[in-house]
Amino acid sequence: MTILQLTLNGLALGAAYALVALGFVLVLNAAGAVNFAHGDLVMAGGMLAVALAPHITSFWPAPGLALLPLVLVLMAALGLAVSWLAYLPLRGRPHVSVFISTIAVGIILQNGANALFGGEPRAAPPLLWGGTVALGPLVVSVQSLAILAVAALLIGAQQWVFARTQIGRRLRATAQDPEMARACGIPVTAMILATFALGTAYAGAAGLLLANQFFVTPTAGGDLILKAYIAVTIGGWGSVPGAVVGALLIALFEVGVSAVLSYPVALGALYATLLVILVARPQGLFGEAARRRA
């Protein structure tokens, strides 16, 4: 029964990580460069939810649910601003320029959050309500179930948009070969901006969901960008399904392996696995893309 309980916890954590990794890989594909501010954008989503919550809690029974679309929209706008300021002016330059500019954006977000909210950990409201429910012998937090549902919904929606809609095909074309896409009449810059908006909106959703169960601090982004990077490396650089699988694998190590061994050993095992994958299968588990790692 303990194994089931831990599996459920691991799945919920992996689902939140998957949202983080998904936003990261979308921008990576569209822009061809790593957005090192992505972890801090997740943090910003959490802080945004914390800041908006008091204005909604008083008249809405499930403030987290009401906040979710608001956070998605506002974070999408932030994503546009980030791409405008930190990507577009530099996209003709060497990739390292974009790395540095996104690192700068991350530091600005961290210090901005610290100045506005202080350094203490804060909790966003739950998506529906707090507490737990009993599923037979299992005790499951309602928020964990909500994370699973929202992650499944957003990932499913993203897959549907990419596979079945014209804008999705344009986004994919831009990600696969921007020059050819431009030659075909696709507005590549607009597609890149849309991807930044979408990826950052996903970061915001992840931030809102994580900030309830695991709290949020201004410095929380550093750990999250590392996990997103590892997830994408394990899953396959540029692979969207790979990012999701990589995120679930990280959560499996954090929850499953640490339940058998210890957390430090689980972390060591995760990095050892990463090294093995890099050596034995450098393209990652779903290594369809042959993009250069940053």
Added chain:
Amino acid sequence: MRRFAFPILLSLLAAGAAHAQPVNVPVLVPLTGFLSLEGTSQRNGALLALKQAPAGLTVAADVVDTGTSPEAAVTALERAAGKPVTAVVASMLGTQMLAMLPLAKDYGLPLVTVSGTASITEQGNPWVFRFFPGDAVTKAAHARYVVEDLGRKRPAVIYQTTAYGQGGKAQLMEQFQKLGATPVFEEGVDTSAKDLLPVITKALAANPDVLVLHLHSAPTALFIRQAAAHGVGVPIVAGSAMHQPSTAALLEPAELKGVCAETAASPVSGGSPEVEAFTAAYRGAFNAEPDAFALAQYDGVRMVLDAAAKGARTAEQVRDALAKGTHKGLAMTYASDGKGNMAHSAVIVCYDGKTRVPALVKRYDSLTGAVK
């Protein structure tokens, strides 16, 4: 490093100011980075003490953010030393303190801090004064409460894998051994760990009679929340992070029921009219709840100001007053042990499940005996 616009001359120009030369106490603390929460408390405690300086003293205070790098702290100290300095409120970050100590010795500047890092008072440097009890004090109280008051002999110890966590865990183990208690489980948890159910599950499998935590703020709250969700009935005695009002704010009062914690002080719990006045003044000045760091730094600066009010005008005279004197502060009575360790008391607080304000349940002074 960020320099603030406060060279606020906290002009306490009480009628008949006796001294033309202001008492200059630069406040060099981490206001950004991973220690910004505690550093802000440290700053606020210092500023409140300066604001309430004894009549007749004119006080000046530059506040400088040292971030988290040793270089920034050293630079801040070098810049502060450019003017006559009475004493320095120095960073609570151990690595910054270790970097500042040689410079403080060269310049002859008393460093008044609430850093918990044991080694800062083991350098043979006569210019450092720590107004927060070190792990040797707080963990002694922690272990004694578990063993002597709760009568538990099979603790499971869960600690952070940081230097803070490992140092506290080593002290806990030593204290438990002295008290004849044998930990049945011990495990370090990384600060990035999101789900603590694995460690809770393993700890409970070892059949402990108490869960002893030495974790940072968010992991403490996470552990307690998950333990409550899974109906863990074993009592929890946490480290000082639990007493911080910002930690309790992350949890519902019901989740805190029965949880206890060690700390140097808990100003929000009251205990005396003076402490309640401090808490009210702190809330009024900073719109925040004070914690033990704020109160300890307040006490430290008050001791400096009292020395100045009694005629200590130079840094050396202030150092001598701190090294040889006794100060009845709000949290405890402070006196140096010869190495600059000024604080030798700790308290235990417990939550009743109805509010987020803990009650003081036990006080340990000088670790020679418990006095309720």
